Amino acid sequence: xxxxxxxxxxxxxxxxxxxxxxxxxxxxxxxxxxxxxxxxxxxxxxxxxxxxxxxxxxxxxxxxxxxxxxxxxxxxxxxxxxxxxxxxxxxxxxxxxxxxxxxxxxxxxxxx
Amino acid sequence: xxxxxxxxxxxxxxxxxxxxxxxxxxxxxxxxxxxxxxxxxxxxxxxxxxxxxxxxxxxxxxxxxxxxxxxxxxxxxxxxxxxxxxxxxxxxxxxxxxxxxxxxxxxxxxxxxxxxxxxxxxxxxxxxxxxxxxxxxxxxxxxxxxxxxxxxxxxxxxxxxxxxxxxxxxxxxxxxxxxxxxxxxxxxxxxxxxxxxxxxxxxxxxxxxxxxxxxxxxxxxxxxxxxxxxxxxxxxxxxxxx
Numbered sequence: 001x002x003x004x005x006x007x008x009x010x011x012x013x014x015x016x017x018x019x020x021x022x023x024x025x026x027x028x029x030x031x032x033x034x035x036x037x038x039x040x041x042x043x044x045x046x047x048x049x050x051x052x053x054x055x056x057x058x059x060x061x062x063x064x065x066x067x068x069x070x071x072x073x074x075x076x077x078x079x080x081x082x083x084x085x086x087x088x089x090x091x092x093x094x095x096x097x098x099x100x101x102x103x104x105x106x107x108x109x110x111x112x
Numbered sequence: 113x114x115x116x117x118x119x120x121x122x123x124x125x126x127x128x129x130x131x132x133x134x135x136x137x138x139x140x141x142x143x144x145x146x147x148x149x150x151x152x153x154x155x156x157x158x159x160x161x162x163x164x165x166x167x168x169x170x171x172x173x174x175x176x177x178x179x180x181x182x183x184x185x186x187x188x189x190x191x192x193x194x195x196x197x198x199x200x201x202x203x204x205x206x207x208x209x210x211x212x213x214x215x216x217x218x219x220x221x222x223x224x225x226x227x228x229x230x231x232x233x234x235x236x237x238x239x240x241x242x243x244x245x246x247x248x249x250x251x252x253x254x255x256x257x258x259x260x261x262x263x264x265x266x267x268x269x270x271x272x273x274x275x276x277x278x279x280x281x282x283x284x285x286x287x288x289x290x291x292x293x294x295x296x297x298x299x300x301x302x303x304x305x306x307x308x309x310x311x312x313x314x315x316x317x318x319x320x321x322x323x324x325x326x327x328x329x330x331x332x333x334x335x336x337x338x339x340x341x342x343x344x345x346x347x348x349x350x351x352x353x354x
Contacts, residue, residue, distance in 0.1 A: 003182045004271045009322030009335075080320055081339040 016073035019066040026063060072097075118199060120192065122150055124162065125204035129211045129218075135159075147180050147187035147195065151203060151215065164215035171329065174265035178215050179204040184270035186329040207270040222266045225282045230308040231289035234301040244298045256295035259288045259337050261330045268324035268334050280313030284324035284334035287315050291337040294344065306341075306348050315341035 004010075036044040050056055079085070079093065120139045127133055137154045148166055155162040166176035171189040178187050180195050181202050192201065209217040226232070236244055247253060268284035269275055275283050282290075290309050293299045309315045315338045324334040 004184070004323045004327065005273070007322065007326050009320065009326070010273075013319055013321045077320060081342050084336075084340065084343070 012073060012076065015069055016077070019070040019073065022062075022066045023070055026066070120150065120196065121200045122154065123200070123202045124151075124154065124215065125211075126162075126214050127211075128213050132211065141192070141199070143193075145192045147178070147185065147190045147192060147201070147203065148176050150192060150201065151178075151187065162215070163213040172263060174263035177206055177265040177267045177270070177329075179207055179270065184267040184327055186265055186267060189329060206266055208272070208275045209266065209270070217266070219266060222269055222283065222285070223264075225286040226264075226289055228308065229282045229286040229290040229314075230301075230305045231286050231293065233293065234299050234304065236298055236300040246297055250297075252295045252297065255340065256292050259292040259332055259334070262288060262292075262332060263330060265329065267327050267329055271323035271327040273321055273323065274317055274319055278313060278317055281317045282309065282313055282315075284318075284338065287318070287341060288332065288334040288337040290315075291340050294341070303348075306345050309341050310345040310348075315345060318342070 033044065033047055036047065051060075075097075076094075079090065083090075085093070118141050120141045122137045122139050123134050124137060125132055126135050137158050139150050139153050139158075142149075148169065151162070151164050152166075155164065164176070164178070166188060167173040168175070169188045171186055174186070176187045177184060179185075179202075180187065180190060181197060183195075184206060185195070187203075195201070203215060205211045205215050206217040209219065209222060212218045262285060264285065266285065268288075272281075272284055274281050287309060290305050294302050294305045318335070318338045320335055320339070322335050325332070325336070328334065
């Protein structure tokens with residue numbers, strides 16, 4: 001990799017792009033599946049059976065990961081470009097979001 | 113300077129755009145030595161036909177930037193011992209620009225884009241008017257001051273992948289200059305600046321990769337300046353709609 005690409009902001013940019021492409025590829029399939037639930041119950045059930053496969057379950061982890069990094073990447077970009085904050089303010093804000101996410105995630109897991 | 117008994121292996125990019133090749137030189141290594149010293153040593157002792165550009169040698173003129181081991185740097189203020197790897201150095205002309213010859217990049221597109229971004233002074237007064245007062249602690253003035261030390265070295269331009277992928281993109285330096293002028297009380301016609309930077313290839317082409325701010329030798333922050341332009345051009349759109 002080119003040396004000027006080995007810093008966090010460039011990697012965040014790449015992660016945001018690739019997660020976006022991944023989601024763009026997934027969403028049409030997702031909507032098609034939802035459509036099948038209404039139009040063709042038998043085919044929908046056949047598809048749902050595939051989700052029992054371990055590899056599909058693992059892929060779902062990937063999907064959640066893509067959604068998470070794309071959402072936080074988007075929030076990061078909006079904060080970066082729309083809020084004229086100083087660097088320490090940004091660090092504090094990112095820390096606060098991280099801690100809030102961790103605490104709410106813990107409660108959520110207990111609820112489930 | 114104490115001369116060490118070892119030598120540096122230096123790979124130098126030679127030729128013009130489209131006809132480039134690499135040439136190796138052996139250069140004596142010193143305890144204190146800048147990359148520009150190495151290039152000058154080659155030109156003075158090994159090959160007088162080596163072309164490169166420099167002027168002030170103290171980091172003020174912005175002439176001597178080159179790619180050193182693949183990274184854009186101001187060579188007069190870059191110590192060899194900070195960038196050397198296993199006694200080897202690779203030196204090439206600035207990325208994202210045509211090459212005049214050897215290590216001298218053609219800066220024409222870079223400076224043309226400063227003009228395209230309205231990156232020049234639009235005076236508010238004539239010589240017959242009293243001088244414009246500038247309040248030093250004003251918020252607007254501080255925003256202008258943040259980017260005022262740019263030396264036009266094009267290190268940010270060479271570091272930027274958006275420049276590499278989008279010919280129309282004005283680049284970090286020109287956009288930062290536009291932002292500086294936009295916030296300068298002595299500059300008028302801010303609307304012309306906003307119009308210029310919101311065209312195709314303007315501030316909205318920036319993907320906030322941040323390589324410009326990472327590599328700026330004067331530790332300026334073009335990425336944040338471009339973010340400022342993004343905010344102002346967006347606000348301007350709503351202002352105009354009203």
